[in-house]
Amino acid sequence: MPPVNPDFEASKEAREVALNQARRQLVLDGARRVFNRRGLDGASMRAIAAEAGCTTGAIYPLFPSKEAIYAELLAESLERLHECVEASFRLAPNPRAKLKAAALAFLSYYREKPDEVALGLYLWHGLRPRGLSPNLNAQLNRRLALTLDLLRGALCTLGDLTEPSARLEASMLFAFLIGALIVHQTGRLRLLDSDLDAIASGHLEVLLSRLGKT
Amino acid sequence: MPPVNPDFEASKEAREVALNQARRQLVLDGARRVFNRRGLDGASMRAIAAEAGCTTGAIYPLFPSKEAIYAELLAESLERLHECVEASFRLAPNPRAKLKAAALAFLSYYREKPDEVALGLYLWHGLRPRGLSPNLNAQLNRRLALTLDLLRGALCTLGDLTEPSARLEASMLFAFLIGALIVHQTGRLRLLDSDLDAIASGHLEVLLSRLGKT
Amino acid sequence: MPPVNPDFEASKEAREVALNQARRQLVLDGARRVFNRRGLDGASMRAIAAEAGCTTGAIYPLFPSKEAIYAELLAESLERLHECVEASFRLAPNPRAKLKAAALAFLSYYREKPDEVALGLYLWHGLRPRGLSPNLNAQLNRRLALTLDLLRGALCTLGDLTEPSARLEASMLFAFLIGALIVHQTGRLRLLDSDLDAIASGHLEVLLSRLGKT
Amino acid sequence: MPPVNPDFEASKEAREVALNQARRQLVLDGARRVFNRRGLDGASMRAIAAEAGCTTGAIYPLFPSKEAIYAELLAESLERLHECVEASFRLAPNPRAKLKAAALAFLSYYREKPDEVALGLYLWHGLRPRGLSPNLNAQLNRRLALTLDLLRGALCTLGDLTEPSARLEASMLFAFLIGALIVHQTGRLRLLDSDLDAIASGHLEVLLSRLGKT
DNA sequence: GATGAATGAGCTTTCATTCAT
DNA sequence: TATGAATGAAAGCTCATTCAT
Numbered sequence: 001m002p003p004v005n006p007d008f009e010a011s012k013e014a015r016e017v018a019l020n021q022a023r024r025q026l027v028l029d030g031a032r033r034v035f036n037r038r039g040l041d042g043a044s045m046r047a048i049a050a051e052a053g054c055t056t057g058a059i060y061p062l063f064p065s066k067e068a069i070y071a072e073l074l075a076e077s078l079e080r081l082h083e084c085v086e087a088s089f090r091l092a093p094n095p096r097a098k099l100k101a102a103a104l105a106f107l108s109y110y111r112e113k114p115d116e117v118a119l120g121l122y123l124w125h126g127l128r129p130r131g132l133s134p135n136l137n138a139q140l141n142r143r144l145a146l147t148l149d150l151l152r153g154a155l156c157t158l159g160d161l162t163e164p165s166a167r168l169e170a171s172m173l174f175a176f177l178i179g180a181l182i183v184h185q186t187g188r189l190r191l192l193d194s195d196l197d198a199i200a201s202g203h204l205e206v207l208l209s210r211l212g213k214t
Numbered sequence: 215m216p217p218v219n220p221d222f223e224a225s226k227e228a229r230e231v232a233l234n235q236a237r238r239q240l241v242l243d244g245a246r247r248v249f250n251r252r253g254l255d256g257a258s259m260r261a262i263a264a265e266a267g268c269t270t271g272a273i274y275p276l277f278p279s280k281e282a283i284y285a286e287l288l289a290e291s292l293e294r295l296h297e298c299v300e301a302s303f304r305l306a307p308n309p310r311a312k313l314k315a316a317a318l319a320f321l322s323y324y325r326e327k328p329d330e331v332a333l334g335l336y337l338w339h340g341l342r343p344r345g346l347s348p349n350l351n352a353q354l355n356r357r358l359a360l361t362l363d364l365l366r367g368a369l370c371t372l373g374d375l376t377e378p379s380a381r382l383e384a385s386m387l388f389a390f391l392i393g394a395l396i397v398h399q400t401g402r403l404r405l406l407d408s409d410l411d412a413i414a415s416g417h418l419e420v421l422l423s424r425l426g427k428t
Numbered sequence: 429m430p431p432v433n434p435d436f437e438a439s440k441e442a443r444e445v446a447l448n449q450a451r452r453q454l455v456l457d458g459a460r461r462v463f464n465r466r467g468l469d470g471a472s473m474r475a476i477a478a479e480a481g482c483t484t485g486a487i488y489p490l491f492p493s494k495e496a497i498y499a500e501l502l503a504e505s506l507e508r509l510h511e512c513v514e515a516s517f518r519l520a521p522n523p524r525a526k527l528k529a530a531a532l533a534f535l536s537y538y539r540e541k542p543d544e545v546a547l548g549l550y551l552w553h554g555l556r557p558r559g560l561s562p563n564l565n566a567q568l569n570r571r572l573a574l575t576l577d578l579l580r581g582a583l584c585t586l587g588d589l590t591e592p593s594a595r596l597e598a599s600m601l602f603a604f605l606i607g608a609l610i611v612h613q614t615g616r617l618r619l620l621d622s623d624l625d626a627i628a629s630g631h632l633e634v635l636l637s638r639l640g641k642t
Numbered sequence: 643m644p645p646v647n648p649d650f651e652a653s654k655e656a657r658e659v660a661l662n663q664a665r666r667q668l669v670l671d672g673a674r675r676v677f678n679r680r681g682l683d684g685a686s687m688r689a690i691a692a693e694a695g696c697t698t699g700a701i702y703p704l705f706p707s708k709e710a711i712y713a714e715l716l717a718e719s720l721e722r723l724h725e726c727v728e729a730s731f732r733l734a735p736n737p738r739a740k741l742k743a744a745a746l747a748f749l750s751y752y753r754e755k756p757d758e759v760a761l762g763l764y765l766w767h768g769l770r771p772r773g774l775s776p777n778l779n780a781q782l783n784r785r786l787a788l789t790l791d792l793l794r795g796a797l798c799t800l801g802d803l804t805e806p807s808a809r810l811e812a813s814m815l816f817a818f819l820i821g822a823l824i825v826h827q828t829g830r831l832r833l834l835d836s837d838l839d840a841i842a843s844g845h846l847e848v849l850l851s852r853l854g855k856t
Numbered sequence: 857g858a859t860g861a862a863t864g865a866g867c868t869t870t871c872a873t874t875c876a877t
Numbered sequence: 878t879a880t881g882a883a884t885g886a887a888a889g890c891t892c893a894t895t896c897a898t
Contacts, residue, residue, distance in 0.1 A: 042255070056889080057862070080894070168408060171413045174402075179388075182388075182393065188355070189385055192388070260870095268880095272879090469682075472868085490882095572830065596841065604821055607824065619790060698860075708893070
């Protein structure tokens with residue numbers, strides 16, 4: 001028997017891994033499309049499979065359940081959100097700019113991907129109780145907390161605030177951002193002839209002028 | 215055939231109408247409880263009927279579908295919200311107090327009835343209309359607009375604002391209130407050791423001091 | 429409104445109950461046929477429904493699961509077995525005849541209904557662990573114990589035995605009867621050119637002569 | 643092409659055969675464990691493969707189907723049973739001892755391997771051949787007949803019986819042994835506070851004393 | 857020969873809705 | 878009108894088996 005080329009072995013395994021990634025991605029993409037069209041409960045595994053170009057049976061070795069697909073989609077979304085906000089934050093030259101950049105990045109991330117807002121809200125009631133293990137909940141909280149910490153840090157520095165005050169300010173800002181997205185996306189903002197940019201600018205202006213100098 | 219007493223006919227009809235109201239209410243109450251426990255998709259007509267103390271077949275003469283029950287529940291909720299906010303508004307002695315009272319009434323209405331927030335969000339199975347006639351959507355918007363007008367009016371008076379400015383301020387406040395409720399109810403507020411009262415007070419204080427005098 | 433005839437009400441309810449009994453019976457009969465043809469695991473709810481002349485959905489209000497259908501079938505079988513053995517026992521004139529009659533009734537009951545032997549054996553391994561609640565197991569044991577008690581009683585009287593000895597003898601007889609049925613029905617008896625009647629007579633003759641007098 | 647060393651070819655082939663034996667054994671062992679845990683229908687090829695340390699695809703060159711695995715397991719079991727009974731029989735010094743030893747060997751073989759009793763009963767998915775070629779059925783009968791012949795032979799010698807009488811006695815004994823195992827393993831023996839040893843001793847004692855002398 | 861992803865049919869169960877009574 | 882059994886479709890998921898690699 002000729003010795004086996006270890007590179008061959010390695011590359012074979014690597015290819016296997018890559019293929020699996022690709023297969024998972026196809027399913028995730030299909031699921032996202034179906035979730036958008038039909039909602040979480042309205043999405044059937046059959047529809048997801050059809051959209052992903054495979055059969056239902058082919059999904060289960062990749063994901064143990066529909067809820068697991070959802071969880072991964074949400075986790076990825078929060079990950080991308082964090083990266084996006086963090087990059088804006090990092091590149092801004094000073095605390096004032098950092099805060100503004102981070103908040104606007106948050107908004108524009110979700111504005112460009114309206115579906116991912118819905119993804120987060122499913123967590124609420126769309127998910128059957130058993131679906132969201134406390135485990136997953138904690139993990140998602142952790143990812144979100146990372147993003148919120150950026151806002152809190154900037155507020156702390158900028159306003160020369162105590163830790164509790166910074167938390168309060170961050171909460172207020174977070175609430176506003178979430179609410180702004182929702183009223184924007186549900187079209188309720190049009191009731192008042194308003195738009196997302198306008199209220200975001202308005203809110204940030206007030207906030208920055210309160211926190212002071214520069 | 216003897217002539218029919220028209221009064222008897224009328225009272226009979228009246229009784230019929232009243233009875234139907236009562237029957238509808240039983241179903242609505244049952245449905246609300248089931249929606250709370252299981253979510254909109256998770257609620258079955260059988261469960262709703264059981265909770266309402268009737269059979270599935272008995273529901274259909276009263277409501278044409280499950281979605282119709284949901285729609286009525288939501289409409290009633292918005293109606294009650296409006297009444298609640300309007301009462302607080304009316305009873306407050308001056309614009310400043312009116313604004314504060316209205317905003318706090320909005321929050322406390324939903325804080326005491328967390329399920330009704332979820333009710334509103336189902337509307338978009340996430341965030342987009344589904345299974346809801348544009349007709350109904352318009353009707354719901356109208357009810358919500360009534361409530362928002364109260365806020366807008368108070369802001370207008372209080373801040374001596376132009377109409378567009380008042381709309382902008384009302385939008386910002388509305389976004390904050392909605393967001394505050396959501397981050398509160400989803401438990402995301404605890405990530406920052408914060409609570410609904412604190413951020414509401416904080417936001418209103420800033421708003422009122424900006425709008426000035428009195 | 430004329431007073432409602434209570435007999436009518438009563439008869440209506442009675443008819444409802446009777447109808448339900450009939451519906452259940454149709455399902456039970458269908459299930460028995462399918463179990464015979466395909467085994468317990470091989471029987472699908474679709475097949476049972478088809479055999480019963482209804483759809484799968486129509487079964488579930490009547491029985492919560494396939495295992496429940498099986499459990500009822502088995503319980504009924506044991507009940508009939510008991511009645512059959514008990515009647516033979518009761519009608520026989522003396523202990524010697526009682527013992528013989530009871531044993532032969534046991535055999536002929538199952539000889540005429542070979543499927544019900546299989547029914548009892550599914551209990552073993554064919555049933556998923558969760559399927560056989562300890563509850564049910566206990567209930568089935570109780571029914572079987574009633575039948576065994578008849579044998580034990582007769583042996584006790586006939587052989588003038590102590591209680592432990594009577595239990596031992598009853599166990600031996602029971603084991604033989606069960607084994608005889610199984611080797612008969614599996615066709616393994618033909619390996620030895622034998623048949624059920626012959627070995628049953630043989631065994632009983634030995635037993636009775638051992639127990640003695642009369 | 644250089645001439646191939648025929649010894650090399652032979653040894654290569656021998657190794658292939660031996661390897662295949664080993665592979666088959668791994669699968670059989672895995673299957674036995676899974677059948678025990680989950681029953682015949684409950685056992686999936688995936689689970690068997692996992693237990694055997696291979697993949698599902700690797701099983702099919704070795705066994706054409708799940709039923710084939712089962713058939714081989716059962717055949718092996720009957721083979722071992724025969725060897726066990728035959729050894730006890732052979733080593734016993736006289737007919738009386740031979741009979742006793744063979745019967746007890748039969749019982750203790752199955753008592754120590756309760757799963758193999760179940761294995762035999764699956765044959766009838768209950769009690770009737772299914773998925774089993776008549777061919778195999780005949781083969782299994784032959785193996786079982788070998789074992790029964792030992793009992794028959796001993797009875798014949800011991801009791802000085804005619805051939806038909808010996809067959810009858812062997813059938814009765816076989817029925818008792820099978821029944822004893824089943825009531826033991828299904829726990830039905832406990833209903834009468836009895837146990838396998840007691841009823842076996844009892845039955846054999848009666849039998850031996852009937853057959854007489856020595 | 858071994859792999860393990862994929863198939864396609866099958867499973868049990870649930871549902872909104874209908875309709876004979 | 879009220880009932881509640883029945884329908885028929887669909888759900889999530891599993892399976893023995895196949896086959897390209």
